[in-house]
Amino acid sequence: MSESRDIKRVDLFVIGGGINGCGIARDAAGRGLSVTLAEMDDLASATSSSSTKLFHGGLRYLEYFEFRLVREALIEREVLLRAMPHISWPMRFVLPYHPSMRFESETPTSKLLTTVMPWMKGRRPAWLIRLGLFMYDHLGGRKILPGTSTVALRGTPEGAPLQDRFETAYEYSDCWVQDSRLVVLNARDAEARGATILTRTKVTHARRDGDIWQIETEDTVTGDRRTHHARMLVNAGGPWVGDIIHDKIDLPSREGVRLVRGSHIVTRRLYDHDKCYFFQGTDGRIIFAIPYEQDFTLIGTTDSEHTDPSRRPECSPEERDYLIAFANRYFKQAISADDVVWSYSGVRPLYDDGASSATAATRDYTLKVDASGGAPVLNIFGGKITTYRRLAESALEKIGEHLTVGKGPWTAGVPLAGGDFPVDGAQALIEGLERDYPFLGPDWALRLVRTYGTEARRFLGSATTAADLGRDFGATLTEAETIWLMRREYARTAEDVVWRRTKLGLRLSEEEIAALDGWMTSRREGAAAAE
Numbered sequence: 001m002s003e004s005r006d007i008k009r010v011d012l013f014v015i016g017g018g019i020n021g022c023g024i025a026r027d028a029a030g031r032g033l034s035v036t037l038a039e040m041d042d043l044a045s046a047t048s049s050s051s052t053k054l055f056h057g058g059l060r061y062l063e064y065f066e067f068r069l070v071r072e073a074l075i076e077r078e079v080l081l082r083a084m085p086h087i088s089w090p091m092r093f094v095l096p097y098h099p100s101m102r103f104e105s106e107t108p109t110s111k112l113l114t115t116v117m118p119w120m121k122g123r124r125p126a127w128l129i130r131l132g133l134f135m136y137d138h139l140g141g142r143k144i145l146p147g148t149s150t151v152a153l154r155g156t157p158e159g160a161p162l163q164d165r166f167e168t169a170y171e172y173s174d175c176w177v178q179d180s181r182l183v184v185l186n187a188r189d190a191e192a193r194g195a196t197i198l199t200r201t202k203v204t205h206a207r208r209d210g211d212i213w214q215i216e217t218e219d220t221v222t223g224d225r226r227t228h229h230a231r232m233l234v235n236a237g238g239p240w241v242g243d244i245i246h247d248k249i250d251l252p253s254r255e256g257v258r259l260v261r262g263s264h265i266v267t268r269r270l271y272d273h274d275k276c277y278f279f280q281g282t283d284g285r286i287i288f289a290i291p292y293e294q295d296f297t298l299i300g301t302t303d304s305e306h307t308d309p310s311r312r313p314e315c316s317p318e319e320r321d322y323l324i325a326f327a328n329r330y331f332k333q334a335i336s337a338d339d340v341v342w343s344y345s346g347v348r349p350l351y352d353d354g355a356s357s358a359t360a361a362t363r364d365y366t367l368k369v370d371a372s373g374g375a376p377v378l379n380i381f382g383g384k385i386t387t388y389r390r391l392a393e394s395a396l397e398k399i400g401e402h403l404t405v406g407k408g409p410w411t412a413g414v415p416l417a418g419g420d421f422p423v424d425g426a427q428a429l430i431e432g433l434e435r436d437y438p439f440l441g442p443d444w445a446l447r448l449v450r451t452y453g454t455e456a457r458r459f460l461g462s463a464t465t466a467a468d469l470g471r472d473f474g475a476t477l478t479e480a481e482t483i484w485l486m487r488r489e490y491a492r493t494a495e496d497v498v499w500r501r502t503k504l505g506l507r508l509s510e511e512e513i514a515a516l517d518g519w520m521t522s523r524r525e526g527a528a529a530a531e
């Protein structure tokens with residue numbers, strides 16, 4: 001084992017390169033703090049690449065009276081949309097209504113309704129959905145997104161793929177976001193403002209030495225060990241937050257995390273329009289069916305208890321079948337396991353509020369500082385992708401009680417890399433790329449704008465043919481793009497490129513992905529030899 005090397009002291013050391021760690025690192029670096037972030041795998045390799053990928057208020061949380069969270073998230077949708085109009089965009093959600101729809105029996109709303117209207121027997125009445133949507137439209141800051149409307153389903157594109165028993169639907173707005181790209185762009189912005197971002201770097205132990213933290217890290221590729229020094233520690237370990245508290249920093253904390261797995265399945269495109277469906281189940285749960293990567297449909301999610309963070313979450317056959325049966329209660333054309341082309345699964349690191357079911361556990365975030373033994377540590381529990389920027393602001397407020405923070409909140413309205421164009425400007429950007437690089441064609445240009453925004457031109461450079469972009473790895477992935485991802489976006493392996501920086505894994509064969517990996521390995525080795 002190599003000897004540990006000492007690194008100079010920073011203000012803040014962040015454990016975890018998911019959305020919360022990267023969001024806090026960016027905010028803190030922008031306020032003048034010196035920051036180091038360590039991620040044990042790839043950025044967004046855990047929960048932050050496995051979400052449903054919605055910037056949403058969370059319509060169903062209204063039934064749990066989570067008004068603070070819903071309001072904050074609703075306001076935040078448009079703040080984020082403006083700052084990243086390349087990787088996020090508005091979507092319409094179609095909620096078909098049928099009188100048999102039921103509540104999850106544990107929600108405060110269903111309990112209240114069972115008391116005052118016992119004859120409803122757990123059914124979710126139409127007026128309640130309309131009330132929820134009215135609140136959703138008016139609780140917070142909606143300027144860009146259109147409000148709720150009622151849709152007659154017969155003879156419409158929205159009704160076409162649905163079973164005939166559905167005659168009416170409500171349609172409302174939320175937004176889509178490319179979750180893993182959001183994380184990488186936050187990490188890049190943090191680095192551009194002076195932070196050090198270390199990937200494949202695991203925190204193995206941290207201990208207090210008076211008012212300083214000594215943090216031991218191990219490079220998971222080379223085994224290289226280092227000792228970092230920081231005035232404050234942030235534990236943004238997501239599903240590992242408890243593991244870090246108890247095993248890495250030995251805190252006597254009693255705060256708990258509740259791990260709730262959520263799985264998604266992906267099928268070939270199931271219908272011909274660009275709206276999403278919000279389906280209510282007979283068990284009171286809800287799932288979404290969402291147009292995905294042009295040619296696919298994303299269906300999810302589930303809520304299953306997950307006990308061990310080190311067990312890699314996978315969509316179980318039971319979860320897959322549950323999602324298929326759920327969707328088949330709505331779609332005319334039944335789907336089966338044979339239609340599933342990919343699945344993924346993630347673990348929600350929820351704050352353990354003692355709720356009875358996984359579905360009922362709060363999705364709000366909780367920040368806890370422990371300064372009892374000297375240097376302070378901030379532990380992050382819960383949170384949504386949608387509220388990551390507000391969570392970072394709250395974290396900075398707590399950090400400000402222990403360190404001198406140069407300025408106040410600044411991230412609202414500051415675009416992420418490639419997002420420096422108007423909120424409705426993506427189409428113009430796509431047309432501009434098609435005009436200046438005619439060899440791309442519409443689908444390729446769309447993919448590049450939705451991945452890199454204005455930055456796509458930086459690696460397209462002066463290319464006049466596809467061949468000018470170097471080796472073609474398949475599905476429009478070129479050498480020029482891969483080099484950009486390796487140099488600028490911390491990509492190391494083919495998996496980083498095809499499942500997190502892009503979703504080209506849906507289109508590339510196993511052989512093509514292996515060839516890409518081989519090429520990336522030799523390029524890395526060539527670069528190391530040249531150093």
Ligand SMILES: Cc1cc2nc3c(=O)[nH]c(=O)nc-3n(C[C@H](O)[C@H](O)[C@H](O)COP(=O)(O)OP(=O)(O)OC[C@H]3O[C@@H](n4cnc5c(N)ncnc54)[C@H](O)[C@@H]3O)c2cc1C
Nearest residue numbers: 016018019020040046047048052054203238262384385386
């Ligand atoms: C199925 C599902 C659907 C969801 N859908 C949505 C949605 O549509 N919209 C929404 O807003 N939110 C959604 N969420 C919630 C959202 O995805 C999470 O709240 C968020 O991604 C959590 O981010 P995080 O940074 O806390 O955790 P993570 O992304 O898990 O990051 C934690 C990181 O810490 C690293 N780490 C752990 N231990 C160490 C160590 N010792 N050293 C170094 N690194 C370490 C891990 O490798 C990991 O990358 C969903 C979640 C799930 C599971």
